Amino acid sequence: MHTVELYKEFRFDAAHFLPHAPDGHPNKRMHGHSFRVSVFMRGAPNAETGLLQDLQEVNEAIAKVHDLLDHNTLNEIAGLEVPTLENLSIFIFNALADALPTLYKVGVHRDSLHEGCEYVGRAA
Ligand SMILES: Nc1nc2c(c(=O)[nH]1)N=C([C@H](O)[C@H](O)COP(=O)(O)OP(=O)(O)OP(=O)(O)O)CN2
Numbered sequence: 001m002h003t004v005e006l007y008k009e010f011r012f013d014a015a016h017f018l019p020h021a022p023d024g025h026p027n028k029r030m031h032g033h034s035f036r037v038s039v040f041m042r043g044a045p046n047a048e049t050g051l052l053q054d055l056q057e058v059n060e061a062i063a064k065v066h067d068l069l070d071h072n073t074l075n076e077i078a079g080l081e082v083p084t085l086e087n088l089s090i091f092i093f094n095a096l097a098d099a100l101p102t103l104y105k106v107g108v109h110r111d112s113l114h115e116g117c118e119y120v121g122r123a124a
């Protein structure tokens with residue numbers, strides 16, 4: 001059996017603030033970021049089709065999450081009241097998990113700051 005990792009990336013722009021930052025700190029004020037999200041599926045490709053998961057299904061699942069996040073205030077989304085990179089990676093994983101049975105890991109990156117977070121939501 002051959003195990004592969006298939007991935008798809010998408011980007012979104014959003015505003016947020018960190019409610020637990022100290023009073024007067026810039027992170028406590030509303031500001032915006034550009035995010036890059038990497039969605040990883042893992043497993044063995046179907047022997048006949050050669051597919052782990054049809055990327056069309058992946059695109060459809062991602063479109064719903066993209067619409068929820070893009071050009072919105074993250075703190076106003078139920079479940080994202082504390083919108084750190086850590087919580088974003090968990091939130092996006094959970095939002096995609098039902099539609100993507102082979103989903104393995106979600107990474108959320110702020111490339112301009114050279115930082116990001118990855119959440120491995122399912123065991124290898
Ligand atoms: N562990 C984490 N630490 C921090 C997170 C996080 O998600 N996880 N997030 C932030 C802030 O969102 C913050 O905006 C990043 O701040 P900073 O490094 O000061 O970068 P700027 O916003 O100033 O960068 P720009 O170039 O202006 O976008 C902090 N810590």
Ligand SMILES: [Zn+2]
Nearest residue numbers: 016027031033
């Ligand atoms: Zn920020």
